[in-house]
Amino acid sequence: MARTIALSDGTTIPQIGFGVWQVDPDETQEAVSTALEAGYRHVDTAQMYRNEAGVGAAVAASSLDRGDVFLTSKVNNDAHAPQDTKDSVARTLELLQSDYVDLMLIHWPLASDPTGYIATYEALLEEKAAGRIRSVGVSNFHAHHLDAIIERTGVAPVVNQIEVHPYFANPAVAATTERGIAVESWSPLASGKLFGDSTIEAVAAEVGATAGQTVIAWHLATGKIVLPKSVTPSRIVENLAAADIELSADQIARIDALDKGAEGRTGPNPDELG
Ligand SMILES: NC(=O)C1=CN([C@@H]2O[C@H](COP(=O)(O)OP(=O)(O)OC[C@H]3O[C@@H](n4cnc5c(N)ncnc54)[C@H](OP(=O)(O)O)[C@@H]3O)[C@@H](O)[C@H]2O)C=CC1
Numbered sequence: 074m075a076r077t078i079a080l081s082d083g084t085t086i087p088q089i090g091f092g093v094w095q096v097d098p099d100e101t102q103e104a105v106s107t108a109l110e111a112g113y114r115h116v117d118t119a120q121m122y123r124n125e126a127g128v129g130a131a132v133a134a135s136s137l138d139r140g141d142v143f144l145t146s147k148v149n150n151d152a153h154a155p156q157d158t159k160d161s162v163a164r165t166l167e168l169l170q171s172d173y174v175d176l177m178l179i180h181w182p183l184a185s186d187p188t189g190y191i192a193t194y195e196a197l198l199e200e201k202a203a204g205r206i207r208s209v210g211v212s213n214f215h216a217h218h219l220d221a222i223i224e225r226t227g228v229a230p231v232v233n234q235i236e237v238h239p240y241f242a243n244p245a246v247a248a249t250t251e252r253g254i255a256v257e258s259w260s261p262l263a264s265g266k267l268f269g270d271s272t273i274e275a276v277a278a279e280v281g282a283t284a285g286q287t288v289i290a291w292h293l294a295t296g297k298i299v300l301p302k303s304v305t306p307s308r309i310v311e312n313l314a315a316a317d318i319e320l321s322a323d324q325i326a327r328i329d330a331l332d333k334g335a336e337g338r339t340g341p342n343p344d345e346l347g
């Protein structure tokens with residue numbers, strides 16, 4: 074049975090999801106099919122990735138029922154106007170071959186439009202009320218973004234998907250959990266930059282795991298939802314098996330100590346993007 078996290082709206086989400094950023098649209102069906110066969114039951118895509126169709130095709134071609142797989146997508150940065158948001162959700166459902174998406178996120182809050190995401194969020198809550206979205210979340214939100222949408226609507230998003238890995242602990246983690254919102258770690262392996270790190274390799278040797286599994290186990294141990302990406306079948310299998318790895322408090326503390334602060338980011342600062 075896959076590890077799951079309870080979300081604040083009463084739903085549950087598998088704690089390990091298969092991320093598909095930078096998976097070629099033509100190769101997405103094959104990669105997601107491999108992931109589903111390996112046992113993943115959660116896929117994280119986005120309108121921006123242009124591969125929602127491959128995700129939908131893989132689920133449709135599998136022997137699984139739609140309800141067995143948790144699908145997340147994200148509203149693109151050019152679709153923040155409320156009607157554009159709703160139209161984009163309709164397109165996502167068409168591409169996913171589904172009449173609902175489990176979780177829809179606002180991908181980025183956009184620095185150039187400092188309050189525009191609030192109306193986007195209201196539009197997503199309307200889509201949820203209409204049954205086309207099961208849960209509404211956000212991505213790349215800082216405390217001030219979270220407070221703005223909660224103050225306007227009285228409804229907290231169920232997740233905040235943010236950059237988190239051992240080189241970037243991210244202050245937005247505390248701001249998120251303090252508000253009862255689950256953290257999803259994006260680029261959980263720092264897009265590959267953690268491989269070869271001596272501390273990670275040492276802990277991996279101690280627990281008899283690979284470096285990738287050790288880092289994924291660190292995210293799981295700290296209660297985060299984690300979205301590793303791979304197009305390599307052996308790594309797809311390996312990463313899911315991290316659910317069986319237990320780290321000690323000392324091993325977690327040694328990995329925590331790798332945090333480089335803002336210098337550890339692999340992606341943009343949300344207060345500067347857009
Ligand atoms: N909301 C947002 O703004 C963002 C969301 N994301 C989400 O996070 C997901 C993951 O992020 P991403 O940046 O892709 O990176 P990851 O941190 O998951 O790292 C992926 C890289 O690590 C390699 N890799 C994966 N597993 C292993 C392993 N076990 N051993 C060795 N190498 C491995 C992959 O290679 P290979 O594929 O060749 O096997 C790839 O090069 C995305 O797919 C997306 O879903 C990411 C960025 C921003």
Ligand SMILES: O=C(O)C(=O)[C@@H](O)[C@H](O)C(=O)CO
Nearest residue numbers: 094095119121180339340341
């Ligand atoms: O992958 C995503 O979801 C993204 O938003 C990224 O493309 C992001 O823009 C980025 O550059 C992360 O390094």
